[in-house]
Amino acid sequence: MAHKKPHLPQKICEICGKPFSWxxxxxxxxxxxxxxxxxxxxSKSKT
Known part of the structure; x- marks a missing residue:
């Protein structure tokens, strides 16, 4: 079974630098x- 939502928009987290999806x-x-x-x-104020 294929994933139903393969094309969701992504961003990069400003703190950890990891990508995350909509x-x-x-x-x-x-x-x-x-x-x-x-x-x-x-943790935004700690960096």
Missing amino acids: RKKWEKNWDAVKYCSERCRR
């Missing part, structure tokens, strides 16, 4: 998303 919960503010996870978002 998620439904980010649908309305995808342009403002900068971090791949809550952990990276919280």
Whole structure:
């Protein structure tokens, strides 16, 4: 069975540098998303 969503947009996390894909919960503010996870978002002031 093939993956149903192979062409989702991706971004690079500003903190860890890892790529992350679009998620439904980010649908309305995808342009403002900068971090791949809550952990990276919280550590933004430490770097």
